[in-house]
Amino acid sequence: MSTSTEGFAWTPTRGYEFGLRTQAVVPSTPESDLSSEYDIIVIGAGYAGLAAARDLAFAGKKVLLVEARDRVGGRVFSAETDDGNILEIGGGWVHWLQPHVFSELTRYGLDDFVETKSMPEGCEVFSKQSREAIAMAQSPTEAEKFFGEMEALMSEVYNVDGGGGRTVLPFPFNTTNSMESNSEYGNIDDLSIKARVEQLTQLTDEQRHALMEHAASFFGIPPDRVSFTEVLRTFALCNFSSSMIEEATMKWKIAKGTTALALAILKDFKGNRIFASPVRSISQGEGAHPVTVTLESGKQLQSRFAISTIPWNVLPSIQFQPTLSPTLQDALANGTIAARTEKLLVATAAELPNGFNISCEGGDMPFASGFADGKHGKDTLLTLLTHPDIDLEKSDENLRLAETLHPNGLKVTSAWAHLWSKDRFAGGVMPIRQAGFLKKYYHEVRKPHGRVHFCGSDFADGWRGFMSGAFEDAYRVTKEVLNSDA
Template sequence: MSKSSEGFTWTPTQGYKFGLRTQAVVPSTPESDLSSEYDIIVIGAGYAGLAAARDLAFAGKKVLLIEARDRIGGRAFSAETDDGNILEIGGGWVHWLQPHVFSELTKYGLHDFVETKSMPEGCEVFSKPSRETPAAAQSSTDAEKFFGEMEALMTEFYNIDGRGGRTVVPFPFNTTKSMASNPEYGNIDDLSIKSRVEQLTQLTDEQRHALMEHAASFFGIPPDRVAFTEVLRTFALCNFSSSMIEEATMKWKIAKGTTALALAILEDFKGDRIFSAPVRSISQGEGSYPVTVTLESGKQLRSRFTISTIPWNVLPSIQFQPALSPTLQDALAKGTIAARTDKLLVATAAELPNGFNISCEGGDMPFASGFADGKHGKDTLFTLLTHPNINLDKSDENLRLVESLHPDGLKVTSAWAHLWSKDRFAGGVMPIRQAGFLKKYYHEVRKPHGRVYFCGSDFANGWRGFMSGAFEDAYRVTREVLNSDA
């Protein structure tokens, strides 16, 4: 099996080995078979790019797929260990409440799933906020009480309209229609998580602090930097049910791995493809093929239309001629903040039949939280969410801290990660919209830039930042391009 240059494996005895085995590494079209001119160039072989390229080729268009990485899948790919276990290195959880990805899974017969139980009944629950303090056990009863109290606080948080937010986001997959349905939507979007919590004057200071931290924890960003509507939209997507949020976002993984889905789509794509080919610039001129895509290698390719699925956080690094609109440039510079929480997967020989859940917030630990995530062969697999800028790919000390997360110790056998926070082709996990984004930028960022269309999970209305959002937006932009080319 091929090996991507991305990610690393770490063991206590051998240290770091860089690169991960994955079926996501596939060959490019031979240079001699490439054309210099295409109907449509699709930049990015993540799920939006794969789906758009597939569907445009189905429609009879001559399509070239260009990818900066050495693999398909974008910010969601699965690696395989020597013993055949599958690891989700990026995004991995799916649910039938995420309709667009579930439709694709059904299309390709990927019906089997692996369940994540981050806090099963009777789960062992711990906290360890600092390196120097030992992990402290919490009773499952206390944990259940805390989450019950937090759910009640979140219910008040969402209830900005007296209807649990239902009149604010009546159409979570159609932001334009929601805004038209409720003229106050734009004003509500002016609120950050912090300013919304401050409106709840009936709460104690302690409750407000806990609520702010909890509401922002999904993004790993300070509560004054996240729009209240970012949280409310997720709540709406989960049928306005707090209990469904974890179910819909962190419960089911594809048994064969996310890469199985990406490969199935690629198999259906009838066009050319180039990998390890970062784009430097996109320019537009005259003629039958007016869009020129220039690679960092200097190679130029031309098309009648181009779809960019380059992640939002990376777009400012691309040269556009003519320049992007001032509003779009402002949105890229000021409208969002990059989520930079990384994910570390750890195999341990510890037997934890009742599950395991830990919080490490509030101190100097490199980890934010973690939980037992099923079996990895004979071992137990942990998923740990980590803070950025902690040199997880260079610090044995930080990785060995995993052993201290349980009072009895955890014998680590292996660890794996790819640091999206350092990834030049991702710029973090996803962009999080700040307060006021909708009124200032929403309509502008979804417009084409001449013959260049922006597409991807970062632009989706619904499950933005998820694979389902990638498919949702691919369907939209594919339709728009075909209509323009009619």
């Protein structure tokens, strides 16, 4: 099995080893088999790019898939350990409420899942407020009371319309229809999480503070910088049920790993592909193949159309000719904030119940929260959400603080991560929209730029930031391109 250039593994005896073993590393089409001109160049071999390339080739188009990394999957891929355990390094949870990804999983016979229990009933919750503090346990009764109260308070936050948010987002997979159905949708999007919570004057200051922290914790971004509709959209996608949010976003993982899905789609793709080939610029001119994609190597590729699935946070680094519209440039610069929370996977020899939960908010710990996420061989696997810029890839001291997350200590036997916030091809986990995005930018960012179409999970209406959103938007843009090329 090949090793990607991305990510790291750590053990107490070997220290840091860079690069992760993964089936996601695949070869490029031999140079001699490449063409100088294509109908469509698809930039990016994440799930949106893979699906778009596959479907365009099925439609009879001559397609080239170009990827900056040495692997498929984009911000989602599975690594494998020496003993065959699968680790989800990026996104990983799926659900049948995420219809587009579930359809793909069914198509390829991958609808077999592993269950995560991030907060099972009756589980102890621990907290550790600082590096020096000892992890303290909260009783199951206290924990259930707290989360029950928080769920009730969040219901008040969602109830911005007196109807539990249902009239604001009647069509969570179609923003345009929702805006046409309720003229107040755009005005409600003008609210940040902080502004929406402050409208709840019947609550105490303590309750409002707790609500802001809880709602913003979904993104790891201060509540005054996130649009309220970002959390309302997730609530709507989960059938307007708070209890379904965890179920739909953090419970089920693909048994064979996310990379199995990426490879299945790639196998269906009947076209050329080149990997480890970052794009420098995209220009448009005249002629039968007016789009020129220039790689960092200097190589130029021509096509009639291009689909860019380059992540939103990375788009400003690409040179466009003609330049992007002023509105789109403003959206890229000021309309969103990059979510930069990292995910660290830790194996510990400690016996922990599936769902052991730890919170480290409010102190100087490198971790925000974490939970036991099944077994890793004989060990327990912990999923830890960490703050950015803490040098996990070179600081044994920070990494070993995972051993202090239980009153009895946790012997860490190994750890793995890829730091998306330091990844120049990702620029963070995903973009989070700020208040006012819909009225200022929404329609502009969905438009093609001449013969260049923007696509990906970052542009989706529904499960934006999830694999399902990548497929959703791939279907939309593929149809646009085929209609333009009819």
